[in-house]
Amino acid sequence: MALTKPRIIELLLITTVPVMFLAEQGVPDLLLVLHTCFAGYLSAGGANALNMYIDRDIDALMDRTSQRPLVTGMVSPREGLVFGLGLGVVSTLWFGLFVNWLSAWLALGALLFYVVVYTMILKRRTAQNIVWGGIAGCMPVLIGWSSVTNSMSWAAVILFLVIFFWTPPHYWPLSMKVKEDYARVGVPMLPVLVSNKAVARQIVLYSWMMVLVSLLLQPLGYTGWFYTVVALVTGGWWLWEAHALQHRARSGETGAKLKEMRLFHWSITYASLLFVAVAVDPFLR
Numbered sequence: 001m002a003l004t005k006p007r008i009i010e011l012l013l014i015t016t017v018p019v020m021f022l023a024e025q026g027v028p029d030l031l032l033v034l035h036t037c038f039a040g041y042l043s044a045g046g047a048n049a050l051n052m053y054i055d056r057d058i059d060a061l062m063d064r065t066s067q068r069p070l071v072t073g074m075v076s077p078r079e080g081l082v083f084g085l086g087l088g089v090v091s092t093l094w095f096g097l098f099v100n101w102l103s104a105w106l107a108l109g110a111l112l113f114y115v116v117v118y119t120m121i122l123k124r125r126t127a128q129n130i131v132w133g134g135i136a137g138c139m140p141v142l143i144g145w146s147s148v149t150n151s152m153s154w155a156a157v158i159l160f161l162v163i164f165f166w167t168p169p170h171y172w173p174l175s176m177k178v179k180e181d182y183a184r185v186g187v188p189m190l191p192v193l194v195s196n197k198a199v200a201r202q203i204v205l206y207s208w209m210m211v212l213v214s215l216l217l218q219p220l221g222y223t224g225w226f227y228t229v230v231a232l233v234t235g236g237w238w239l240w241e242a243h244a245l246q247h248r249a250r251s252g253e254t255g256a257k258l259k260e261m262r263l264f265h266w267s268i269t270y271a272s273l274l275f276v277a278v279a280v281d282p283f284l285r
Helices: 006-024 030-054 077-098 101-122 129-133 135-149 154-177 179-185 196-214 225-250 261-284
Strands: none
Touching: 006 030, 006 135, 006 154, 006 261, 030 077, 030 101, 030 135, 077 101, 101 129, 101 135, 129 135, 129 154, 135 154, 154 179, 154 196, 154 261, 196 225, 225 261
């Protein structure tokens, strides 16, 4: 279980299932939901296990990751590698046989993108690692839609972009908190390379893009008043927190006074509420 990083997968499922309701414009087939969630968990879990296998050297040096199974020796590197590859194979076949092959290829693409593009290529080379690497975390939105329709839609693309713009301002506050960890192992997360003021400016920029994109669903006819109200209220609160963080960074606040984790924790609540609204909205139109 620890190898699959279940707490991260919770967020992925939160974005998958509500999109299935939107695609169905009602309650999707519950067996299909179970198959999609199960295969999605296996796919994301396999990607996370392979990430731990590749990053076991730096995980051992970071306080936040020092108790992971491959670091403590609870699981050997060979076992972690076989486990991750096995989950990837089983998840792809499960998607293909019990959901559809479009969803299977999307899930496999997300796994390969996370493991190869993010973990192996971007993470240790560029401060843009979480921006472009975050594409893997956007894929569950497309998978949720394709699992119901076996096709794509602009609604799925818009929600994909919401998560794309959500990911950096979600993760950068946490990176600000643990930037010494990243600096110690040479991972160029943005807060390691630039000042808190510069990071906060990027957070505000991505936050505005996220909120504006989230409001496109209603004028394009995919959602009604309920989703729009939730998007406005939760997005407004997000922007308040983002600008407050920027104000504290500009004032030179550091340590506990910076309160960067306020936005990190709110970002999880925001994603949960927004996608619950995605699922509920079809019943109120």
